[in-house]
Amino acid sequence: MVICHCYTDASHVSFHASLRSAAQMLFQRIEEFFDRFFGGSSNPLRHLGAMGLYFLWIIVGTGLYLYSVLDTSINGVYNSIGHLTREQWYLGGVLRSLHRYASDAFILVMALHLVREWAYGRYYGFRFYSWVTGVPILWLSYVSGISGYWIVWDRLAQFSAIASTELLDWLPIFSEPAARNFLTPDSISDRFFTMLVFIHLGIPLMLILGLWAHVHRISRVDYLPSRQMMLGTLATLLALALIKPALSDAPADLAMVSTQLRLDWFLLFIHPLTDVTSPAMVWSMLIAATALLFILPFLPHPKAEPVALVDQANCNGCSRCLADCPFAAITMAPHPSRPGYKIAIVAADLCAGCGICAGSCPSSTPFRSQERLVTGIDMPQLSVNDLRQQLEAKLSRLGGRSRIVVFGCSHGAKINALSSTDTAVISLACTAALPPAFVEYALRGGADGVMLASCRSGGCHYRLGERWTDERLNGRREPRLRSKVPLSRVHHLFASDNDNKLLAEALKTFRNRIENQQADDDPLPPYFRRNSYHA
Amino acid sequence: MPKAVAIVGQIVLYGAFAAFIGYFATYPRYRPIPDDAALIKLSMSHLGGRECRKRTPEELENMPRNMRAPLDCPRHRSDIKLEVDLDGQPLFSTIMQPTGLSKDGVSTVYKRFQLKAGSYRLSVRMNDNLINPGYNHVKEEQITLKPAQVLVIDFNPDKGGLFFRQ
Ligand code: HEM
Ligand code: SF4
Ligand code: SF4
Numbered sequence: 001m002v003i004c005h006c007y008t009d010a011s012h013v014s015f016h017a018s019l020r021s022a023a024q025m026l027f028q029r030i031e032e033f034f035d036r037f038f039g040g041s042s043n044p045l046r047h048l049g050a051m052g053l054y055f056l057w058i059i060v061g062t063g064l065y066l067y068s069v070l071d072t073s074i075n076g077v078y079n080s081i082g083h084l085t086r087e088q089w090y091l092g093g094v095l096r097s098l099h100r101y102a103s104d105a106f107i108l109v110m111a112l113h114l115v116r117e118w119a120y121g122r123y124y125g126f127r128f129y130s131w132v133t134g135v136p137i138l139w140l141s142y143v144s145g146i147s148g149y150w151i152v153w154d155r156l157a158q159f160s161a162i163a164s165t166e167l168l169d170w171l172p173i174f175s176e177p178a179a180r181n182f183l184t185p186d187s188i189s190d191r192f193f194t195m196l197v198f199i200h201l202g203i204p205l206m207l208i209l210g211l212w213a214h215v216h217r218i219s220r221v222d223y224l225p226s227r228q229m230m231l232g233t234l235a236t237l238l239a240l241a242l243i244k245p246a247l248s249d250a251p252a253d254l255a256m257v258s259t260q261l262r263l264d265w266f267l268l269f270i271h272p273l274t275d276v277t278s279p280a281m282v283w284s285m286l287i288a289a290t291a292l293l294f295i296l297p298f299l300p301h302p303k304a305e306p307v308a309l310v311d312q313a314n315c316n317g318c319s320r321c322l323a324d325c326p327f328a329a330i331t332m333a334p335h336p337s338r339p340g341y342k343i344a345i346v347a348a349d350l351c352a353g354c355g356i357c358a359g360s361c362p363s364s365t366p367f368r369s370q371e372r373l374v375t376g377i378d379m380p381q382l383s384v385n386d387l388r389q390q391l392e393a394k395l396s397r398l399g400g401r402s403r404i405v406v407f408g409c410s411h412g413a414k415i416n417a418l419s420s421t422d423t424a425v426i427s428l429a430c431t432a433a434l435p436p437a438f439v440e441y442a443l444r445g446g447a448d449g450v451m452l453a454s455c456r457s458g459g460c461h462y463r464l465g466e467r468w469t470d471e472r473l474n475g476r477r478e479p480r481l482r483s484k485v486p487l488s489r490v491h492h493l494f495a496s497d498n499d500n501k502l503l504a505e506a507l508k509t510f511r512n513r514i515e516n517q518q519a520d521d522d523p524l525p526p527y528f529r530r531n532s533y534h535a
Numbered sequence: 536m537p538k539a540v541a542i543v544g545q546i547v548l549y550g551a552f553a554a555f556i557g558y559f560a561t562y563p564r565y566r567p568i569p570d571d572a573a574l575i576k577l578s579m580s581h582l583g584g585r586e587c588r589k590r591t592p593e594e595l596e597n598m599p600r601n602m603r604a605p606l607d608c609p610r611h612r613s614d615i616k617l618e619v620d621l622d623g624q625p626l627f628s629t630i631m632q633p634t635g636l637s638k639d640g641v642s643t644v645y646k647r648f649q650l651k652a653g654s655y656r657l658s659v660r661m662n663d664n665l666i667n668p669g670y671n672h673v674k675e676e677q678i679t680l681k682p683a684q685v686l687v688i689d690f691n692p693d694k695g696g697l698f699f700r701q
Pocket of ligand 3: 320376
């Protein structure tokens with residue numbers, strides 16, 4: 001059974017849906033272009049959240065240094081930053097530049113991360129929580145970033161402070177216009193400055209808490225990019241810091257306005273936007289955009305997949321499903337009927353319906369004589385029993401010189417086109433939903449080779465599927481493919497839905513390899529369930 | 536793909552990333568006002584007068600002895616009327632309302648005007664207690680604004696009422 005990802009009302013595809021899928025197509029193409037150079041595990045576009053966290057740690061580290069050496073009084077700060085930039089350019093200056101450029105990079109990857117999650121349709125259902133907790137992070141990021149520019153107390157700081165307070169004054173929050181604080185040089189005080197530093201340190205703290213909440217409901221969070229990515233990114237930022245060090249403008253002078261500013265467009269774009277529109281317009285846009293982000297998960301979207309169901313009698317409490325579930329949807333509780341044992345519990349609102357748990361359960365092995373295979377945790381849309389029946393039926397119809405079974409996933413390369421007399425195809429929600437014992441079962445049930453077509457590395461719709469499949473096949477993760485199974489008869493391909501040519505070629509190469517292989521290097525005895533049952 | 540090509544590709548892409556960040560961190564330059572412009576900022580925060588009423592002798596007669604104040608002053612403050620002229624032409628006029636639920640707070644205004652640098656006759660009139668006619672605060676002066684200069688019109692009773700500050 002191929003799981004339907006079509007819209008509930010197929011005759012009507014909304015503007016939003018077509019915009020989204022166009023964005024997805026574009027994003028995916030660019031991402032796959034990056035794959036060529038970086039590979040999936042070090043492709044920054046596939047790890048934007050982790051990149052964001054990495055930039056945040058750079059910001060926090062460099063920020064703490066700056067805070068410890070700067071004189072944060074209204075009269076001292078400008079000179080002390082200037083001194084640091086000139087006299088200690090090799091350390092303080094570089095750290096200042098890193099602080100600034102990492103902030104810009106943070107904003108950039110955050111925006112890309114948001115667009116990517118939206119484009120791939122990862123904002124509703126079981127991802128609702130991640131999406132909604134992401135929205136306040138946008139606000140917190142901007143407040144921390146903008147307030148950072150004020151601390152320098154140069155002309156740019158002055159401009160941003162006045163423009164921001166003028167914007168805030170449009171809202172009925174202060175009894176006196178906040179912009180009055182910046183009328184004349186003597187109208188600002190050290191107290192204001194202390195408050196500013198407090199905001200610039202306090203909001204990022206809230207941001208970190210917010211991010212903790214943001215990733216709270218998924219497991220094995222991509223907390224940091226790969227080493228290669230971290231080194232590459234740091235080297236890039238360092239080079240930028242040396243080539244174009246962050247500098248201050250002239251010192252603030254409230255008796256003057258600047259006629260030309262070196263504006264940071266990532267963080268301060270809001271000021272020109274206010275100038276060309278109006279505070280009312282900007283607030284309306286900000287509020288509308290925020291509301292839209294919150295509403296997005298409630299707009300029409302594909303129906304949720306049925307969730308995993310646990311079978312009391314077949315769950316032995318081994319916790320493998322808990323270890324493999326990418327969405328932290330599983331917890332363990334005391335078994336209701338077997339004292340001393342545990343049982344898996346599925347939180348329906350977190351479950352993605354990916355079936356990865358069914359693929360991890362030791363009870364999912366097809367080498368069981370029961371007529372109806374019942375496992376510990378299973379998917380209503382394609383149960384392990386359905387899968388075995390489908391496989392058996394397809395195996396019995398296979399013919400030709402080399403009979404190959406291809407297991408694929410509904411988000412990756414389109415395997416259905418490969419179906420022919422010597423090739424059986426079976427599509428799952430994710431290749432990790434396939435218990436590895438099925439590979440052995442297929443080989444012993446008449447197949448000469450088994451190919452698994454997972455998504456590209458880092459491209460699994462369910463976050464971890466391609467990784468788990470790879471580790472299980474290579475014996476690095478439970479449930480392992482038994483070591484007796486000759487790996488020469490198994491091929492694991494990583495391909496996206498743009499890689500259909502690659503898929504066809506991989507099958508051809510695999511077939512050649514099998515056909516040129518000695519028959520006797522296959523030590524597996526045949527296994528036919530019905531025969532063995534009667535024997 | 537050969538490893539060397541992949542590495543070159545990575546360097547190019549990281550370089551593009553750095554160029555993008557580095558460029559938009561300071562470019563394009565932003566010009567909030569034209570080179571030959573100056574600003575006048577009108578900003579005040581002032582408590583309007585109270586609209587007191589003289590009590591009639593009969594009223595006072597009917598009140599307890601210890602409460603016989605000659606004036607009846609409500610809590611709320613008067614609106615403040617403000618007019619600004621530039622070279623004899625009206626530039627701005629407003630009636631500022633007191634803040635606070637019972638209208639007993641300060642009245643405020645904050646307004647920014649951009650003009651060409653040069654010399655102007657600036658006059659400001661204010662009435663902070665509308666029970667009285669006319670304007671009880673007036674300030675008029677010939678001003679010269681250099682490019683990019685900010686002139687502030689403010690009010691401070693301790694500094695003699697309305698004042699300009701450059
Ligand atoms: C710079 C700020 C942000 C950082 C550092 C960040 C970080 C992360 C990280 C590390 C993950 C986990 C990725 C994984 O392990 O697969 C994640 C997931 C996610 N983020 Fe963000 N995030 C940020 C802002 C946002 C924003 C603004 C949104 C959208 C409003 C958002 C939406 C999501 C969604 C929907 C997921 C779930 C992905 C999934 O389940 O596959 N994030 N984020
Ligand atoms: S179907 Fe996927 S998300 Fe749901 S419990 Fe199983 S592994 Fe977790
Ligand atoms: S993997 Fe299977 S047996 Fe193990 S805890 Fe999960 S459902 Fe139970």
